Amino acid sequence: MQMIEIISLKKKIGSREILKGLNLSVKKGEIVTIVGPSGSGKSTLLRCINRLTEFDSGDILINGVSVREYNPLELRRIVGIVFQLPVMFDGSVEDNIAYGLRLSNVGKEVEKEKMIEMEKEIKKIAREVGIEDFLSNEATKLSIGEQQRVALARALILKPKVMLLDEPTSALDPKNEENIENLILKLVKSKGITVLWVTHDVAQARRVGDRVSVMKEGRIILTDIPEKIAWEEVYV
Ligand SMILES: Nc1ncnc2c1ncn2[C@@H]1O[C@H](COP(=O)(O)OP(=O)(O)OP(=O)(O)O)[C@@H](O)[C@H]1O
Numbered sequence: 084m085q086m087i088e089i090i091s092l093k094k095k096i097g098s099r100e101i102l103k104g105l106n107l108s109v110k111k112g113e114i115v116t117i118v119g120p121s122g123s124g125k126s127t128l129l130r131c132i133n134r135l136t137e138f139d140s141g142d143i144l145i146n147g148v149s150v151r152e153y154n155p156l157e158l159r160r161i162v163g164i165v166f167q168l169p170v171m172f173d174g175s176v177e178d179n180i181a182y183g184l185r186l187s188n189v190g191k192e193v194e195k196e197k198m199i200e201m202e203k204e205i206k207k208i209a210r211e212v213g214i215e216d217f218l219s220n221e222a223t224k225l226s227i228g229e230q231q232r233v234a235l236a237r238a239l240i241l242k243p244k245v246m247l248l249d250e251p252t253s254a255l256d257p258k259n260e261e262n263i264e265n266l267i268l269k270l271v272k273s274k275g276i277t278v279l280w281v282t283h284d285v286a287q288a289r290r291v292g293d294r295v296s297v298m299k300e301g302r303i304i305l306t307d308i309p310e311k312i313a314w315e316e317v318y319v
Pocket residue numbers: 096101119120121122123124125126127128
């Protein structure tokens with residue numbers, strides 16, 4: 084079963100073709116890392132998948148359904164995204180984790196039981212990512228590493244099927260990088276989440292990827308298990 088299927092994806096920005104007929108399939112529960120030179124279109128690809136940006140032709144299927152057929156809110160629940168620099172809203176850590184949950188309840192009257200259930204979920208996920216002691220802190224005042232944990236919790240609380248990670252550890256110091264990398268691995272594997280993980284760090288791509296895709300000038304030119312890739316020929 085393919086969880087993500089990208090078929091002949093093309094996208095222009097202005098008159099420049101950024102994605103040039105890109106193909107990639109990712110199986111359920113698999114982690115595929117994407118490496119490739121700066122400007123090759125890695126972030127643009129991720130943004131097309133959860134429709135932060137539109138594509139021109141081709142298609143992207145999530146769980147067999149085109150992203151164009153999903154309701155956008157539903158798509159962003161199923162497909163979580165974490166960026167290099169965490170985006171924190173004004174408010175507490177708890178508010179930041181609950182953001183997506185509350186968004187999906189806007190305009191609805193939420194019963195008391197559901198509120199209690201949401202509180203429990205927030206505490207559980209905060210514990211899983213290691214920020215249970217910061218729930219009432221101002222989110223924007225946390226360190227980048229702590230904020231990245233909040234960003235992860237915000238995505239994970241929606242129980243996504245897919246996570247898109249755009250260099251999630253590259254703004255961190257080496258110790259935090261290792262911690263967050265291991266945390267992401269543990270969480271996505273235990274929850275069976277399918278992952279596309281963009282990284283500049285070839286060593287990381289080999290460590291965490293079940294398979295690695297090499298991207299060049301708007302195309303995936305190679306996808307294979309790390310052991311089979313001729314790394315000396317991969318220029319990133
Ligand atoms: N909004 C935009 N307007 C104009 N050009 C853009 C825009 N977004 C992306 N591009 C261009 O598209 C190309 C691909 O950008 P993208 O951010 O996807 O690359 P990337 O592979 O993620 O690079 P990096 O490794 O530096 O993050 C780049 O040449 C970039 O300048």
